[in-house]
Amino acid sequence: MTLADVVVIGGGQAGLATAxxxxxxxxxxxxxxxxxxxxxxxxxxxxxxxLFSPARFSSLPGMAFPGDPQRYPVRDEVVAYLDAYARRLDADVRRNERVDRVAEEDGGFAVSTSSGSVVRARMVVAASGGFSRPYRPALPGLDTFTGTVLHSAQYRQPAPFAGRRVVVVGGGNSAVQIAVELAQVATVSISTRDRLRWQRQRVLGRDFHWWLAHTGLDTSALGPRLVQGGVPVIDDGRYRTAVRAGTPDHRPLFTRLDGDGVVWADGTRERVDAVILATGFRPDLPFLDDTAALGDAGAPLHHGGVSSTVPGLGYVGLERQRSFASATLRGVGRDATHVLKALARQAVPAQRVAR
Known part of the structure; x- marks a missing residue:
């Protein structure tokens, strides 16, 4: 058993920023x-x-993203950056420790893991983020569709779909990026309930994120309220050009899946080999089931990342938790500081002991 000042659940960008x-x-x-x-x-x-944000806007506190600050890093560069960040932290980071249960006790918490270890603390921050549980909408016919169904979380590269008919469901950044990539080797439609919304990546010679930062919208609680219906697709011109050229084409969401095909809004039926659901994620917090922390469908009850029902409990890494930047590399540090400051007013850290 270990006593800690604060237990941080999750070792990705949100967890490292919180540590x-x-x-x-x-x-x-x-x-x-x-x-x-x-x-x-x-x-x-x-x-x-x-990344849709330049390296200069993609850093955690205390360590700049390496290389040209104006470039747009790729996935493996982010993984390497987070690995280097974790190694520089003077923190007790325990890998392969899946948290099974958080229990309230004696004005604090007992956090139990699948390995059988228990850590006790006055405060807990759930920093497993908002991208742990892929969301599969209840589309008519989805469960009986005989083709391939993948969530974007399962998609890796276009090669397995070469020569096939594919429908990508969703209108966000990942949906468009995947659809355009797949359209190089397959016949692809991107299918959405609403119109695609575009945001130019550069405005008056500056990256869009520069404008967010210098207008204050990036960190303002008003920012998410000004954009209803989802975040627009950030585009340097190539994605909109591809969609306008029909590679992929854009169609209203089909009315249903039917066996090995889809029925489009105009009533026509078309055979389809695969459906990729780029439909987002939901927080995955089953370890809080024994507390009063969660509401409908397992959603955390909170104000700006501070639990509204369980004193001493906070969250970092939730989408739009406090601002546009929440759940991003550039935003989790600010949210972590805000949450810990609030939790510090609720609880006195437990005495540290030798481990």
Missing amino acids: QAALAWGWRPVVLDASGGAGGSWPRYYDSLT
Whole structure:
């Protein structure tokens, strides 16, 4: 059994930023990470994933992203960056420690892992992020569709889909990036409930994220309220050009899946080999089931990342937790500092003991 000042659940970007913020407070965090290596969810993303924010806007606190600050890093560069960041932290980061249960006891928490270890602390921060549980919408006919169904979390590269008919469901950045990549080797439609919304990557010679930062929208709680219906696709011109050229084409969401095909909104039926659901993720927090922390469908009850029902409990890495930047490399550090400051007002850190 270990006593800690704060237990951080998750060792990806949100967990590492939280550990760094805790160290800045003079606390010794224990980070419990289910995976065997650094990087959180990043190693599981598709091979060609490229950040839509430049390197200069893609750093955690205390360590700049290496290389040209104006370039757009790829997935493996982010994994390497997070690995280097974890090695520089003077924190107790424990890999292959999946948290099974968080229990409230004696004004604090007992955090139990699948290995049988228990860590006790006055505070717990769930930093497993908002990208752990792929969301599969209840589309008519999805469960009986005889073709291939993948979530974008399972997609890696286009080669297995060469020569096939593919429908990508979703209108966000990942959906468009995957659809355009697949259209180089397959016949692809991107299918959405609403129109595709575009945001130019560079405005008046500056990256879009520069404008977010210098107008304050990136960190303002008003930012997410100004954009309803999802985040627009950030585009340097090539994605919109590809969609306008029909590679992929864009269609309204089909009315249903039917055996080995889809029925489109105009009533026509077409055979389809594969459907890729780029439909986002939901927080995966089953270890909080024995607390009052979760609401409908397992959603955390919180204000800006501070639990509204369980004192001493916080969250870092949730999408739009406090601003546009929440759940991004550039935003989790600010959210971590905010959450720990709030938790510090609720609980006095437990006495540290030798491990």
